[in-house]
Amino acid sequence: MRTYDYLLNYDIKPSVQRIAIMDYLLEHRTHPSIDEIYMALCDEIPTLSKTTVYNTLKLFVEHGAAQMLTIDERNVNYDADIQLHAHFLCKKCNRIYDFPANREEEKVHSMNLNGFDVEEIHQYYKGICPSCASQMKKEEN
Amino acid sequence: MRTYDYLLNYDIKPSVQRIAIMDYLLEHRTHPSIDEIYMALCDEIPTLSKTTVYNTLKLFVEHGAAQMLTIDERNVNYDADIQLHAHFLCKKCNRIYDFPANREEEKVHSMNLNGFDVEEIHQYYKGICPSCASQMKKEEN
DNA sequence: TTTCTTATTTGTAATTATTACAATTTCTTT
DNA sequence: AAAGAAATTGTAATAATTACAAATAAGAAA
Numbered sequence: 001m002r003t004y005d006y007l008l009n010y011d012i013k014p015s016v017q018r019i020a021i022m023d024y025l026l027e028h029r030t031h032p033s034i035d036e037i038y039m040a041l042c043d044e045i046p047t048l049s050k051t052t053v054y055n056t057l058k059l060f061v062e063h064g065a066a067q068m069l070t071i072d073e074r075n076v077n078y079d080a081d082i083q084l085h086a087h088f089l090c091k092k093c094n095r096i097y098d099f100p101a102n103r104e105e106e107k108v109h110s111m112n113l114n115g116f117d118v119e120e121i122h123q124y125y126k127g128i129c130p131s132c133a134s135q136m137k138k139e140e141n
Numbered sequence: 142m143r144t145y146d147y148l149l150n151y152d153i154k155p156s157v158q159r160i161a162i163m164d165y166l167l168e169h170r171t172h173p174s175i176d177e178i179y180m181a182l183c184d185e186i187p188t189l190s191k192t193t194v195y196n197t198l199k200l201f202v203e204h205g206a207a208q209m210l211t212i213d214e215r216n217v218n219y220d221a222d223i224q225l226h227a228h229f230l231c232k233k234c235n236r237i238y239d240f241p242a243n244r245e246e247e248k249v250h251s252m253n254l255n256g257f258d259v260e261e262i263h264q265y266y267k268g269i270c271p272s273c274a275s276q277m278k279k280e281e282n
Numbered sequence: 283t284t285t286c287t288t289a290t291t292t293g294t295a296a297t298t299a300t301t302a303c304a305a306t307t308t309c310t311t312t
Numbered sequence: 313a314a315a316g317a318a319a320t321t322g323t324a325a326t327a328a329t330t331a332c333a334a335a336t337a338a339g340a341a342a
Binding site: 013015017018047048049050051052055073074 | 289290291292293294300
Binding site: 013015033034035047050051054074075076 | 327328329330331336337338
């Protein structure tokens with residue numbers, strides 16, 4: 001499906017900027033930050049403003065077309081994959097990896113009973129990724 | 142146990158500032174931010190610097206005496222409860238509530254198999270808390 | 283097509299959280 | 313008390329985010 005229609009499905013009026021940003025999100029599953037997206041699209045859209053990237057991502061989240069990850073304390077990251085899945089943040093390289101979610105967690109949605117209206121579920125792990133771990137072993141020698 | 146000894150247990154050399162900050166964390170289970178802690182202790186310790194609050198919380202986390210929550214995109218929050226438990230962030234009032242964790246998640250620690258060294262597990266929920274929900278209902282009328 | 287209206291984008295400035303770092307103070311040890 | 317180390321402080325720098333008004337683009341009506 002074209003990104004144009006993809007956006008329409010989420011009731012988002014497509015524009016050059018919005019399509020480019022969503023395209024980037026869909027093609028780069030690295031959970032990019034605002035800055036990464038902005039930097040990457042500067043060539044393609046030389047007039048692009050960082051404010052637009054902020055506005056657009058906010059719009060995507062509001063329309064359910066993307067989710068915001070607050071796992072990294074330094075900045076917020078975005079993910080076009082809105083299916084429930086877990087994330088692993090490497091404390092060394094700050095890369096964010098996808099992991100299967102604990103499906104048990106979905107039951108939490110029924111926690112509504114307690115009066116808490118759960119709209120989002122996040123499962124975050126933090127530690128050292130295999131790539132950094134082996135790197136660190138090498139440096140020990 | 143006195144906070145003095147409590148800190149020593151975590152191999153943290155006690156000081157007026159560190160004791161005051163840990164006391165605050167232990168007595169206020171509201172997952173305060175740096176700013177909240179700083180503001181609250183300004184009266185007690187008039188010379189307190191915000192940098193000290195930053196340094197101290199960093200130290201606490203390094204020594205395992207507190208955990209850092211990155212659930213709120215606006216700023217980082219701290220929790221003296223280092224037992225595995227889940228958190229609920231109300232999108233309206235930004236309060237953070239404690240919830241029992243899904244114990245299944247602990248198994249993730251053995252995810253080491255895949256080469257990922259999991260040091261921290263976080264379970265976050267976001268939505269509307271009962272207090273805000275009833276408030277919003279009232280305002281509808 | 284031209285005009286009017288609305289939505290989107292842009293750029294700048296303001297705000298806020300966090301970090302860097304040197305100077306000062308406090309604590310320990312002698 | 314003096315010397316050395318550790319902790320604290322204050323200021324300045326950095327970086328992320330937001331506010332907002334002006335400019336541009338898009339769409340509807342004439």
